Amino acid sequence: MATTWAKYFAVFRIALKNQWAYIGEAAVRSIFLVIIMYVFAQLWSTTYASTGHLMLAGYDVRSVVWYLAVTEAIVMGTPRLVSTLSEEIKEGDIAYRLTKPVNYVLYNYAQFLGEATVRVLLNLVIGASVAIVFFGFPSLSWVAVGTFVLAVLLAITMQFTLNMGISLLLFWIEDGRGLDLIASRMVMILGGMMIPLPLFPKWLAEICLWLPFQVVAYLPANTLVNFRPEQIASELFRAGMWTLLFATACALLYRKGVRQLHVQGG
Amino acid sequence: MAPIMEVHQLSKVFRRPVKRKLGWPWRRAVPVNDSDSPDKVALHPINFEIAAGDSVAFIGPNGAGKSTTIKMLTGILHPTSGDARVLGMRPWEQRVKLSYRIGTVFGQKSQLWYHLPPRDTFELMGRIYGLSNADYRLRRDELVDRFSLGPLMDTPVRKLSLGERMRCEIAGSFLHRPEILFLDEPTIGLDVVVKQHIRELIRNLNRNEGVTVFLTSHDATDVESLCGRVLVINHGQLLFDGATNQMVERFLHFKEVHLQVADGPVWFAAPGVEVQSSSPTFTSFLVDVTQTPIERVLSYVLKHHQVRDVRIIEPSMEEIIRAIYTEEYPVAQKQVGPE
Numbered sequence: 088m089a090t091t092w093a094k095y096f097a098v099f100r101i102a103l104k105n106q107w108a109y110i111g112e113a114a115v116r117s118i119f120l121v122i123i124m125y126v127f128a129q130l131w132s133t134t135y136a137s138t139g140h141l142m143l144a145g146y147d148v149r150s151v152v153w154y155l156a157v158t159e160a161i162v163m164g165t166p167r168l169v170s171t172l173s174e175e176i177k178e179g180d181i182a183y184r185l186t187k188p189v190n191y192v193l194y195n196y197a198q199f200l201g202e203a204t205v206r207v208l209l210n211l212v213i214g215a216s217v218a219i220v221f222f223g224f225p226s227l228s229w230v231a232v233g234t235f236v237l238a239v240l241l242a243i244t245m246q247f248t249l250n251m252g253i254s255l256l257l258f259w260i261e262d263g264r265g266l267d268l269i270a271s272r273m274v275m276i277l278g279g280m281m282i283p284l285p286l287f288p289k290w291l292a293e294i295c296l297w298l299p300f301q302v303v304a305y306l307p308a309n310t311l312v313n314f315r316p317e318q319i320a321s322e323l324f325r326a327g328m329w330t331l332l333f334a335t336a337c338a339l340l341y342r343k344g345v346r347q348l349h350v351q352g353g
Numbered sequence: 354m355a356p357i358m359e360v361h362q363l364s365k366v367f368r369r370p371v372k373r374k375l376g377w378p379w380r381r382a383v384p385v386n387d388s389d390s391p392d393k394v395a396l397h398p399i400n401f402e403i404a405a406g407d408s409v410a411f412i413g414p415n416g417a418g419k420s421t422t423i424k425m426l427t428g429i430l431h432p433t434s435g436d437a438r439v440l441g442m443r444p445w446e447q448r449v450k451l452s453y454r455i456g457t458v459f460g461q462k463s464q465l466w467y468h469l470p471p472r473d474t475f476e477l478m479g480r481i482y483g484l485s486n487a488d489y490r491l492r493r494d495e496l497v498d499r500f501s502l503g504p505l506m507d508t509p510v511r512k513l514s515l516g517e518r519m520r521c522e523i524a525g526s527f528l529h530r531p532e533i534l535f536l537d538e539p540t541i542g543l544d545v546v547v548k549q550h551i552r553e554l555i556r557n558l559n560r561n562e563g564v565t566v567f568l569t570s571h572d573a574t575d576v577e578s579l580c581g582r583v584l585v586i587n588h589g590q591l592l593f594d595g596a597t598n599q600m601v602e603r604f605l606h607f608k609e610v611h612l613q614v615a616d617g618p619v620w621f622a623a624p625g626v627e628v629q630s631s632s633p634t635f636t637s638f639l640v641d642v643t644q645t646p647i648e649r650v651l652s653y654v655l656k657h658h659q660v661r662d663v664r665i666i667e668p669s670m671e672e673i674i675r676a677i678y679t680e681e682y683p684v685a686q687k688q689v690g691p692e
Contacts, residue, residue, distance in 0.1 A: 097480035101466060101473055108468040108509070182429045183462055186535075188452040189481055348429070 094189060095197040102201025113206055117213045120159055124217040128152050144285035149222035150312040151283060156214030157308035158280040161242050164207035166199055168250035169267040176257040182348065192341050196247055203243045231314035238307035241326045245302040248333035255337060258344035279305030299329040357533060357565050358403040363435035365396040365421050395421040398435055399591040401584060408559045408566040410580035414678040418589040419569050423535060427455065440532060453482060456531035458522050460538030465510045471521040472506045475528060482529035496524040500554060516547030523554060533565045534558065540575055552578050573670035585677055592677065600673050610638045610650055613662040621653055
């Protein structure tokens with residue numbers, strides 16, 4: 088068992104190192120984040136000024152900007168898995184991975200986690216820097232920060248299971264780009280990436296809070312800027328269940344897909 | 354000693370999925386498969402055995418069934434019928450257990466991490482195959498020494514030449530001491546000098562460590578210089594299984610005889626002997642050795658003419674392989690079985 092986890096930790100470590108090897112390139116890509124942050128900071132400042140309110144649904148301007156820094160950092164920081172794996176699965180290259188004693192899904196998860204760790208961290212530093220320049224630090228507790236780290240891990244894992252599930256469908260469908268686009272838009276809109284869910288109409292916000300997409304964006308961001316000890320346990324539990332459900336779906340899809348590969352060659 | 358690889362009546366048929374026409378909801382869907390598009394037979398039942406330490410070339414044109422066979426032997430693909438044992442294991446039932454004892458190098462697919470030095474990939478391979486730290490370091494240093502990888506180990510892979518990368522690939526696939534090495538086009542894209550070096554490394558692995566080599570290649574020199582035995586496959590059928598030097602007799606039993614004589618031209622009529630060119634000092638024949646032995650031609654010429662020089666040219670491995678791929682060989686020679 089120790090050997091099994093050691094191999095995936097080794098994959099995580101090498102992916103982290105690989106991503107760090109061209110951190111400069113990743114930093115240049117993050118310039119786009121600075122631009123987005125600046126634009127949204129101005130947009131929300133104007134919005135709040137025009138309403139005359141200091142707080143909207145429990146969020147002030149500073150909270151919203153920090154919220155956006157987190158959601159953008161995570162969504163922009165997670166690797167584009169579908170485009171990478173689609174080539175492997177459709178061309179049959181996955182077959183060559185199977186000659187090694189590693190589980191394909193776990194290998195890709197370890198690699199995804201390693202890459203995302205560097206990219207999300209870099210984006211968080213950049214996004215936070217912009218937010219600090221405009222609005223200063225949010226009020227934080229160590230408990231909130233610790234829980235935030237856990238929520239980010241769940242967010243990255245959830246994003247992986249969404250992407251992996253779509254990629255594994257390529258054992259049966261021709262092109263996964265449409266599904267990938269839909270999933271990313273779901274996270275963007277229903278997951279609260281662009282606008283905090285509490286600012287949605289109440290009925291819509293309630294629905295979105297029960298969907299899996301909020302695990303990727305809303306959950307970690309809200310944990311940092313609007314930490315509520317009385318609700319965090321249930322929020323994390325719900326997120327954990329969604330992640331487990333999607334992870335199980337991935338495992339089943341992989342098993343069925345590989346059986347298809349074993350019988351039909353792909 | 355039991356063979357390291359046994360294949361018995363192994364075959365693979367890819368079933369075409371039944372396409373159904375979407376009719377009116379109250380009607381049952383009907384199959385619309387064209388009866389002229391049958392299931393695809395990728396591999397007809399084949400049989401062969403490979404002993405430990407053998408170096409075997411597995412050749413055939415694109416689409417012949419090579420990849421299908423290798424995928425079944427490495428456990429990726431399940432056969433339709435028949436059986437195979439690799440290291441005593443049925444590959445498709447014990448794929449993970451088997452993977453610890455085999456190595457794979459695919460010439461067109463890299464396992465090295467592009468932005469990192471080979472050292473990092475080697476460490477990863479060590480972990481994946483469960484090597485202890487001490488064993489990994491010992492094995493790594495041994496391979497670095499043998500493959501002369503010292504200066505390369507800390508250079509990012511993207512900065513290495515193709516030949517250097519291939520050396521690292523082969524060394525990396527050998528970290529866990531596999532008993533069988535599957536090589537798919539290991540010299541593709543390399544220059545002649547590097548190819549020779551890679552062949553030398555593979556030959557040494559086979560001779561010094563007793564690794565069984567199972568090689569697929571379209572390079573005739575790879576086949577000739579590395580493998581004592583060849584399996585030839587085409588259209589999913591095993592056409593030849595025997596020693597490399599017997600391929601000539603089996604597929605292209607023609608030899609060219611070039612004669613320089615003082616008193617030419619040379620005339621010689623016999624079944625299967627064709628004059629290619631003739632002049633007072635030079636004559637060349639194309640001889641079908643199954644109809645007229647070379648000795649008969651030579652003994653006649655030596656008896657009747659003043660011979661200054663004789664050259665007997667056998668078809669090159671490349672010509673043999675080309676003839677197999679284009680099926681330009683006599684039907685009677687399509688036999689299988691070791692000599």
